[in-house]
Amino acid sequence: MKKILIGALALTMAASTAAVAQPMGNDHRGDNRGRGDNHQDQHRGWGHDYGNGGHKWRRGERMGYNDWNSASRVDYRQHHLRAPPRGYEWRQSSDGNYILAAVATGLIASIILGNR
Numbered sequence: 564m565k566k567i568l569i570g571a572l573a574l575t576m577a578a579s580t581a582a583v584a585q586p587m588g589n590d591h592r593g594d595n596r597g598r599g600d601n602h603q604d605q606h607r608g609w610g611h612d613y614g615n616g617g618h619k620w621r622r623g624e625r626m627g628y629n630d631w632n633s634a635s636r637v638d639y640r641q642h643h644l645r646a647p648p649r650g651y652e653w654r655q656s657s658d659g660n661y662i663l664a665a666v667a668t669g670l671i672a673s674i675i676l677g678n679r
Contacts (some may be wrong), residue, residue: 609669620662626669630656637661644675 591663612627620626626634639646643660647663651672654662659677664670 580589617628620656620674622672623673624671626654626662626664626671628669629662631669633657634662648672 581585609628609631610625612629614630618630631654634656637644637653637655639653641663642653642655644661644663647653650667651663654664655664655677661673661675663673663676664673
C-alpha cells in the first residue's frame with residue numbers, strides 16, 4: 564500500500580511540474596520574428612490597409628494601421644478644425660482629406676474633405 568501511495572504522489576508531482584513548465588499566454592503571435600506569423604495579428608482591431616490614397620474613407624470605418632501611420636498628423640488649431648475628443652486625433656490622408664480617428668484602433672469619427 565505504501566508503494567502505491569508513493570507512486571501516486573510521484574505521478575502527481577510530475578504532472579504539476581509539467582504544467583508549471585508550460586508558457587503562460589505568450590504565444591508570440593505577430594512578433595514578426597520570421598516564423599511566418601500573420602502581420603495583421605500585431606495590430607488586432609485595426610482595419611484593412613489600402614495604401615496610396617485610392618480608398619474613400621467613411622465614418623464608422625477603421626483605418627488600417629499602416630494607413631494611419633502614413634497619414635500626417637494635423638494641428639487642428641492651425642487647420643481650423645474642432646478639438647478632438649480624448650483618445651482621438653486629426654490626420655490628413657494622402658488625398659488631402661482630414662480624418663478624425665481613434666488613436667488606439669483607427670475608428671473614424673469624422674471626415675472633412677480637403678481641397679486637393
